[in-house]
Amino acid sequence: MQFRTEKDSLGPRKVPQDAYYGVQTVRALENFQITGIPFSHFTRLVQAVACVKKAAAMANRDLGLLDDAICDAIVQAAREVREGHFDEHFPVDVIQGGAGTSVNMNANEVICNRALEIMGHERGEYQHIHPNNHVNLSQSTNDVYPTSLKIALTWYCHDLLKEMDALVAAFQAKGDEFADIIKMGRTQLQDAVPMTLGQEFAAYGVTIGEDAVRLEEAVEHLRESNMGATAIGTGINTVEGYAAAVCGKLADITGLDIVPAANLIEATSDTGVFVLVSGILKRISVKLSKVCNDLRLLSSGPYTGFNEINLPPMQPGSSIMPGKVNPVIPEAVNQVCYQVIGNDVTVTLAAEAGQLELNVFEPIIAFNLFQSVDMLARACFMLRKRCIDGITANKERCEEMVHRSVGAVTALAPYIGYEAAAALAKESACNQRPLIDLVVEHGHMSREDAEHVLDPLSMTRPKPSAKKGGE
Structure with a gap:
């Protein structure tokens, strides 16, 4: 050489x-x-x-x-x-x-x-x-580097937002596909009340969509630049008009709405916007991981678990147990989310450790933010293409658990009272008898009325208003 x-x-x-x-x-x-x-x-x-x-x-x-x-x-x-x-x-x-x-x-x-x-x-x-x-x-690392970070992070966040929007659409499509499948909702891992599988998947889309909106709002704060600050924000070695001129040129070149910071000294030392974006990425990760936990639980079994849905098989699941298939895609997304949550801790500590007129720890902030955004974008793509799009429902299994559960007793409470409904639930569970039969036997209502009140589909939405027309 x-x-x-x-x-x-x-x-x-x-x-x-x-x-x-x-x-x-x-x-x-x-x-x-x-x-x-x-x-x-x-x-x-x-x-x-x-x-x-x-x-x-x-x-x-x-x-x-x-x-x-x-x-x-x-x-x-x-x-x-x-x-x-x-x-x-x-x-x-x-x-x-x-x-x-x-x-x-x-x-x-x-x-x-x-x-x-x-x-x-x-x-x-x-x-x-x-x-x-x-x-x-007319520059310093202290205005070039943070401005570059903000521009790059904006572009990376736009990439993530595209993948999040596509994932939301995938969940919404499954919500439509599963709209007529009745299942039991659960709270604290115990039977709650009936819902549709479509409602469950549509809710996943909504929760991810909400985070996309929050990320869009956070990205808006990245458009403020401290270009022209040079060393500490006083603008030493620049001339009047440079800060506005360079931000105007930068906006034209990048297509982003970049504006000069109101106070260049503050903007040079402050890393709050990176903490804000990192916090939103953590929020996305927490909720995305929760969704993946649900997917793994709903597909558990297939014979000894919930088995309400089938995740598309991606690879053999065991080197020793033949025929076993694991939920590897949600598992991988879970791990991405854990990493992003850990990265947020690093960003927080690095931002807090800045001293006086400059934060010298922006490189580790940048590394963790870029890694988080890039991993989340890839994870959203993987989850959509290799899992969500291929999910199928076990309709008969879902309906079977609805009919076996006493959770539907909640719908009786407005008609026969909480205590009477609780007694019926206990009797039904102890004697393994259908709830509807006990309602009729105890004289609480006719079979026709009981069938109407205990119709699982009617429990998935509010009942019609009790008000009469004109009131």
């Missing part, structure tokens, strides 16, 4: 000749060998940083701070980076010290060296275009 020598304030370092990154990226590679995951693994982050660099160059040119030719070269290089042409040249570990400086400098160096090539120079000839003096002009 051939090398070129570059130097920074700490001295010289050898850089691979064919690398677009430079000396500071080499130092980051030496220092941070933690996860083995380069930040380019999260391609949205590379794309977001490229957008920020492009916007900054254009704003600097418009304000008379950057030569047109240099600006054009930086803009073209940033565009190529966003298109994914140089992903392998962003090797810095996603977890790093320095509040994201290694990510920012990695981007500065790659864009700079590509811009040098565009202008006919060799990589490393920084006397023509410099990573700090030109690509990082």
